[in-house]
Amino acid sequence: MSDRPHLPPFAALRAFEAFGRHGKVRRTAVALGVSHAIISRHLSALEDWLGTMLVDRVHGGLTPAGADYHALIGPAFDQLCSATERIRGDAGARLHVWSMPGLAYHWLTSRLPDFGRRHPGLAVTLRPSDAAPDLARHEADADLRWWRDTDYAASEHTGIVRMPMIRPRVFPVARPDAPWLTDRAIGRPADLLTLPLLHEDDDIEWRVWFAAHDLGAASLPPPVARLWQAHMTLVAAREGQGVALTNAFLAGEDLAAGRVVELGAGNAAFRAVSLGAYYLTTPRDSGQTRPMRQFAAWLRDMVAEAPGTWQADR
Numbered sequence: 001m002s003d004r005p006h007l008p009p010f011a012a013l014r015a016f017e018a019f020g021r022h023g024k025v026r027r028t029a030v031a032l033g034v035s036h037a038i039i040s041r042h043l044s045a046l047e048d049w050l051g052t053m054l055v056d057r058v059h060g061g062l063t064p065a066g067a068d069y070h071a072l073i074g075p076a077f078d079q080l081c082s083a084t085e086r087i088r089g090d091a092g093a094r095l096h097v098w099s100m101p102g103l104a105y106h107w108l109t110s111r112l113p114d115f116g117r118r119h120p121g122l123a124v125t126l127r128p129s130d131a132a133p134d135l136a137r138h139e140a141d142a143d144l145r146w147w148r149d150t151d152y153a154a155s156e157h158t159g160i161v162r163m164p165m166i167r168p169r170v171f172p173v174a175r176p177d178a179p180w181l182t183d184r185a186i187g188r189p190a191d192l193l194t195l196p197l198l199h200e201d202d203d204i205e206w207r208v209w210f211a212a213h214d215l216g217a218a219s220l221p222p223p224v225a226r227l228w229q230a231h232m233t234l235v236a237a238r239e240g241q242g243v244a245l246t247n248a249f250l251a252g253e254d255l256a257a258g259r260v261v262e263l264g265a266g267n268a269a270f271r272a273v274s275l276g277a278y279y280l281t282t283p284r285d286s287g288q289t290r291p292m293r294q295f296a297a298w299l300r301d302m303v304a305e306a307p308g309t310w311q312a313d314r
Contacts (some may be wrong), residue, residue, distance in 0.1 A: 015042035102231030168247030196242035274312035
């Protein structure tokens with residue numbers, strides 16, 4: 001006779017537990033690194049196994065039965081994660097770090113070999129992701145992510161520690177031979193209001209940038225494109241589609257190669273503007289481990305080596 005009752009497949013339980021935290025199938029899929037079809041299949045399989053509906057497919061979220069079940073299994077997952085982290089300790093010598101895709105692609109990846117040379121035997125697994133990991137559930141050891149100053153206060157959480165690592169200067173860039181720039185003099189920030197502007201998921205950063213130049217009441221032109229991610233707006237600017245707001249940690253190589261130029265560079269009318277910072281976030285209970293301290297110190301060294309003009313506070 002089995003000494004424990006038969007349990008549902010662990011993959012289905014894991015998908016359900018994550019869905020209960022993220023609330024949507026696609027967000028859960030991003031967090032677990034699988035397709036949304038796999039998450040849907042796991043949720044249906046668990047419902048079939050239990051013989052009850054867990055997901056409210058009409059209104060979204062969990063049914064009352066699903067919420068009750070999630071409240072019971074959630075602490076069990078927390079205990080599994082904590083026990084695993086405790087037994088691992090420094091063994092395995094691997095840090096799992098998530099990062100904003102743009103910073104990972106354009107700046108962090110090329111510098112990771114230096115970390116390996118400084119700390120032989122301590123490997124870093126880097127995962128570019130738009131979604132932040134659930135550090136309380138140890139989905140990652142750390143997260144390097146952009147927080148706008150307007151959003152930072154709402155992001156506080158008692159279970160994590162957030163350290164500012166990079167406060168970049170933000171500026172507009174465009175392809176130098178873009179046809180809509182031909183014979184156009186960009187002598188003051190207001191001149192940008194007549195150019196095609198590229199947006200991420202909203203227009204907040206453009207509005208803050210213009211407000212820093214005393215143009216807070218100005219009407220923005222309709223976005224030529226809404227591209228959701230900073231590195232995508234940079235690609236669009238490089239292709240001549242419009243003007244992107246960026247920073248040199250993302251655009252450094254493109255600027256050096258002349259693929260884009262900073263509009264207003266060297267013009268005193270264009271001020272050094274800071275919109276936010278990249279923060280290194282770690283779980284409060286494991287952020288002071290030796291590997292994490294080594295990674296944070298190395299990251300500060302890499303930032304300190306960047307040109308002073310790249311940052312707003314140097």
